[in-house]
Amino acid sequence: MKLLTIDAHKGHFLGLKGEKQPIDLLTKEDLLRLVDLTLTEADVEFDPYDEASLPNQAHQIIYKNVYAKRTHLHGRRSEFIDESERLFLVEYANYRSRSDEVA
Amino acid sequence: MNSISWEFMMKKIDLHIHTSPTISDSAFEFSLDEFRRYVDEAGLHAVAVTNHNLFDRAQFLQITEYLTIPVFPGIEVNLEMGHVLVIADSGRVEEFAEMCAELTSEIRDPRDSVDIGRFEKIFRDLSSFLIIPHYEKKPAIHGEALERLRPYIAAGEVDSEKKFVRAIRDPEKLTPVLFSDTRISTIHQKNLPTRQTYIDCGDLTIGAIKESLRDKLKVALSADDGNELFQLFENGQMLSTGLNILLGERSSGKTYTLDRIVETIPNTKYIRQFSLVQTDEDDYTRRFNEHIQNKRSSVADGYLSGVKGVLDEVVEVDLAANERSAQEFVESLIKSAQEADRRDAYSTTALFDEQSFPIPSGETLKALIQSVQQIIENIEFRDIIEKHVDLSDVKQLACELIEILWSRTLDAKKKKLVNGIVSDIRDSLRVRTSATHVKDVDLYKVALDRKRVKRFEEIVRGMQVEGVISQDDVQGFVVEARKGPFTGAGEIKAVSGLRTAFSGAFQKYSEPYDYLRELLANESLSRAELYKYFVNITYRILNRDGYEVSGGERSEFRLLQEIKDSQNFDVLLIDEPESSFDNLFLNGNVNKLIKEISQTMPVVVVTHNSTVGASIGADYVLIAKKERNEEGLAYKIYSGHPTDRKLFAPDGTEIDNLEHMLNSLEAGRDVYSKRRNTYEAIDN
Numbered sequence: 001m002k003l004l005t006i007d008a009h010k011g012h013f014l015g016l017k018g019e020k021q022p023i024d025l026l027t028k029e030d031l032l033r034l035v036d037l038t039l040t041e042a043d044v045e046f047d048p049y050d051e052a053s054l055p056n057q058a059h060q061i062i063y064k065n066v067y068a069k070r071t072h073l074h075g076r077r078s079e080f081i082d083e084s085e086r087l088f089l090v091e092y093a094n095y096r097s098r099s100d101e102v103a
Numbered sequence: 104m105n106s107i108s109w110e111f112m113m114k115k116i117d118l119h120i121h122t123s124p125t126i127s128d129s130a131f132e133f134s135l136d137e138f139r140r141y142v143d144e145a146g147l148h149a150v151a152v153t154n155h156n157l158f159d160r161a162q163f164l165q166i167t168e169y170l171t172i173p174v175f176p177g178i179e180v181n182l183e184m185g186h187v188l189v190i191a192d193s194g195r196v197e198e199f200a201e202m203c204a205e206l207t208s209e210i211r212d213p214r215d216s217v218d219i220g221r222f223e224k225i226f227r228d229l230s231s232f233l234i235i236p237h238y239e240k241k242p243a244i245h246g247e248a249l250e251r252l253r254p255y256i257a258a259g260e261v262d263s264e265k266k267f268v269r270a271i272r273d274p275e276k277l278t279p280v281l282f283s284d285t286r287i288s289t290i291h292q293k294n295l296p297t298r299q300t301y302i303d304c305g306d307l308t309i310g311a312i313k314e315s316l317r318d319k320l321k322v323a324l325s326a327d328d329g330n331e332l333f334q335l336f337e338n339g340q341m342l343s344t345g346l347n348i349l350l351g352e353r354s355s356g357k358t359y360t361l362d363r364i365v366e367t368i369p370n371t372k373y374i375r376q377f378s379l380v381q382t383d384e385d386d387y388t389r390r391f392n393e394h395i396q397n398k399r400s401s402v403a404d405g406y407l408s409g410v411k412g413v414l415d416e417v418v419e420v421d422l423a424a425n426e427r428s429a430q431e432f433v434e435s436l437i438k439s440a441q442e443a444d445r446r447d448a449y450s451t452t453a454l455f456d457e458q459s460f461p462i463p464s465g466e467t468l469k470a471l472i473q474s475v476q477q478i479i480e481n482i483e484f485r486d487i488i489e490k491h492v493d494l495s496d497v498k499q500l501a502c503e504l505i506e507i508l509w510s511r512t513l514d515a516k517k518k519k520l521v522n523g524i525v526s527d528i529r530d531s532l533r534v535r536t537s538a539t540h541v542k543d544v545d546l547y548k549v550a551l552d553r554k555r556v557k558r559f560e561e562i563v564r565g566m567q568v569e570g571v572i573s574q575d576d577v578q579g580f581v582v583e584a585r586k587g588p589f590t591g592a593g594e595i596k597a598v599s600g601l602r603t604a605f606s607g608a609f610q611k612y613s614e615p616y617d618y619l620r621e622l623l624a625n626e627s628l629s630r631a632e633l634y635k636y637f638v639n640i641t642y643r644i645l646n647r648d649g650y651e652v653s654g655g656e657r658s659e660f661r662l663l664q665e666i667k668d669s670q671n672f673d674v675l676l677i678d679e680p681e682s683s684f685d686n687l688f689l690n691g692n693v694n695k696l697i698k699e700i701s702q703t704m705p706v707v708v709v710t711h712n713s714t715v716g717a718s719i720g721a722d723y724v725l726i727a728k729k730e731r732n733e734e735g736l737a738y739k740i741y742s743g744h745p746t747d748r749k750l751f752a753p754d755g756t757e758i759d760n761l762e763h764m765l766n767s768l769e770a771g772r773d774v775y776s777k778r779r780n781t782y783e784a785i786d787n
Contacts, residue, residue, distance in 0.1 A: 026452075039517075065528045069523075084516055091472075091505065
């Protein structure tokens with residue numbers, strides 16, 4: 001699944017319905033969806049950032065930033081999720097097993 | 104058992120004596136002569152040399168040659184957090200010296216210590232030694248170290264007669280021993296140590312001493328009187344471990360005697376003559392209020408904890424800054440709309456005016472999970488909880504809540520990441536265009552902050568309404584804690600105990616939030632203390648009839664409080680309570696309380712008053728007398744039990760008990776007879 005593409009001198013992101021959307025229309029909700037996909041989907045891809053193929057400077061700024069963060073996040077997927085599940089982990093394991101026993 | 108046989112068997116021992124200045128001591132020079140003087144004048148039957156983590160074999164042998172009583176080789180060991188005495192039989196000097204040398208090499212700093220495992224390795228067979236830990240004496244041996252030593256412990260060292268008597272009476276406690284812990288130095292000590300222990304023991308060997316110490320009945324503070332008396336001064340003057348009255352004419356040395364007790368016993372509570380009497384009304388009221396305030400700060404803190412919680416949240420709220428950013432938001436929005444036709448490639452991107460995701464804290468959910476957790480883990484109310492809810496359901500609830508927490512935490516994390524990207528992109532876009540961008544502001548937070556401040560102001564105003572917080576019965580009086588507003592900056596300053604001025608801030612006192620901002624702007628105020636400056640907590644003492652106490656009653660209350668406070672001390676001294684109080688009060692409350700306290704600690708009351716002196720039911724009477732002899736004036740103390748016909752001074756001289764009691768308390772036999780006749784006549 002390709003989340004970011006460069007096509008016809010324009011940056012695009014994967015829209016809600018799987019369509020290509022110009023990157024200047026990207027909102028924070030779109031960004032959040034892309035973060036989700038990066039964390040959960042195994043086969044996400046991005047066209048590498050290439051200044052020469054993107055003459056529009058606004059597109060350059062957006063594409064470059066999103067691409068850099070996305071690549072970074074992709075490498076730390078499991079760490080990102082695990083950290084969130086450390087809270088009350090001992091209690092959770094305890095209650096889960098004990099309530100399973102009761103059940 | 105008669106007193107002669109008792110004395111015959113009782114041996115006076117001091118098994119905690121320092122003779123070498125180690126790294127744990129301040130410097131002193133040891134003197135063999137002073138050691139012998141101490142042994143002779145105190146009448147000791149056996150001693151032990153116990154230096155800090157050191158056994159000096161050569162010095163020890165010198166001491167044993169010089170003294171004529173048994174001297175045991177010993178050492179005071181830094182064991183974990185406490186100290187313990189290890190004392191060996193005199194025949195094991197060589198072997199003991201080797202063990203101690205091993206220990207000495209491991210203690211290189213006063214704070215170093217060995218653990219219990221190492222201690223057992225060094226001294227090997229602990230049952231062959233006399234082991235005496237610091238017990239009710241600092242630094243004490245506690246916890247696992249004490250438990251592991253317990254089978255070998257013969258006695259525990261205490262540091263006062265009061266703790267000695269308490270340990271003797273409590274079957275759960277170790278046999279107590281009281282030793283001098285003195286440094287024998289070349290400096291001639293005017294007052295030789297008086298802390299030693301008597302044991303009923305035949306031959307003075309380590310085995311026999313251990314055997315005696317195992318039986319509390321064979322251990323005492325005095326030779327003749329068991330634990331009723333103990334030696335107070337080095338001249339042999341005794342004092343009761345219960346209630347003592349000290350009588351005597353003016354200038355006969357009573358206050359001097361009390362001062363000497365203060366010098367001899369370090370942890371003494373001394374209620375001086377007239378110290379509780381009111382002299383200057385304003386000053387006294389202020390000091391009285393301060394005293395009550397300190398005593399009862401937990402009442403105020405408990406009540407004010409409500410403000411504390413709300414304050415912690417409101418301290419971070421800056422309404423003015425919120426107002427400014429909301430204003431900027433609206434202005435930038437309008438301007439941006441007006442410039443719609445001037446927009447370029449940067450300002451038309453969706454992210455140019457994008458706002459950040461608000462990030463919820465998750466604290467409410469965490470608190471909920473903790474509450475559920477409490478229901479699951481609570482043991483005290485387990486039965487009633489299980490009666491109403493099925494714990495396996497509650498556990499499932501906890502698991503589901505934790506799962507929600509995880510998912511929300513992950514969500515918040517993702518949003519934070521997105522906010523970071525959005526902010527980076529927005530900033531980069533904005534520097535490249537002249538178009539106005541809409542300011543980023545969390546309007547939800549702005550609205551919530553206003554709500555918070557409103558609630559804070561409601562709570563503070565509610566607490567500032569005058570009223571009673573609590574009423575506690577204290578020794579026949581009622582201590583009433585009241586709340587209300589501060590009526591001036593001076594009152595707040597008094598509560599703060601600081602030099603800083605509150606007059607500027609106080610002008611805004613009626614608007615709690617504005618007032619808070621003023622307080623926050625004052626850098627000399629600690630944020631943690633701010634909660635104290637909103638509501639004025641005051642105390643009133645009411646008498647039995649519900650009226651505020653008079654000056655005299657206030658002094659009575661103070662006296663009862665002071666006596667009660669003495670429980671944390673080793674001895675209580677009261678100098679002439681009658682100088683401040685009337686007889687009815689003395690005979691009722693004071694005598695009763697003194698008597699109660701004297702069940703647990705030595706008390707000395709100096710008095711001329713027959714209500715105190717004759718009615719209190721003392722255990723021991725001391726009469727101070729100024730006498731003229733060949734050398735001039737001498738102060739002497741005669742003492743004995745109240746029913747003894749004669750009282751004796753330590754030098755063996757005697758006086759008539761009744762005559763001196765009547766002289767001290769009733770102005771002599773004649774006056775007493777006349778007064779008695781007068782009362783009888785009225786009665787008839």
